[in-house]
Amino acid sequence: MANISTARPLSTYKSGMSVRVTGFEAGKCCRGRLLSMGIIPGTIIDIINGNGQVNVRVRNSQYAIGCELANKIMAIPVYDCNKCSAY
Numbered sequence: 001m002a003n004i005s006t007a008r009p010l011s012t013y014k015s016g017m018s019v020r021v022t023g024f025e026a027g028k029c030c031r032g033r034l035l036s037m038g039i040i041p042g043t044i045i046d047i048i049n050g051n052g053q054v055n056v057r058v059r060n061s062q063y064a065i066g067c068e069l070a071n072k073i074m075a076i077p078v079y080d081c082n083k084c085s086a087y
Contacts, residue, residue, distance in 0.1 A: 010045070011054055011070035017047050019075035026072040034073065037063055044078055 007022040021043045024031050038058050039045065048062065049055040054070040056063055065073075 007074040007076050009071045010047075010056075010065070010073040010075050011050065011067055013047050013050065013075065013077070015047055015050050018044055018078040019047065020044050020078050021073060021075050023074045024072055025074060026069075030069060030072055034069075037061070039073065045075065 010019065010021075013019055021039055021041050023041050024034060026034070034040075038061065043058060046057040047054065048057055052067060054065045054067070056065060
């Protein structure tokens with residue numbers, strides 16, 4: 001399992017990265033909204049665009065998440081060997 005202490009806010013990751021959600025630093029309202037979008041701990045999120053609002057792909061859906069909400073989603077990077085340029 002990943003070390004949660006290395007988790008950073010979703011808003012700090014660059015476009016094109018994939019991250020795994022480790023938790024939230026949000027209240028009930030924000031947490032409920034994230035859960036309704038399918039963003040739960042363990043979910044892999046693809047970051048499409050990270051300028052101001054963060055555009056993400058979660059499973060087969062795309063969402064635009066505001067900067068403040070993106071700061072409350074804690075995540076770690078996911079490294080997929082199939083995407084490595086060495087292959």
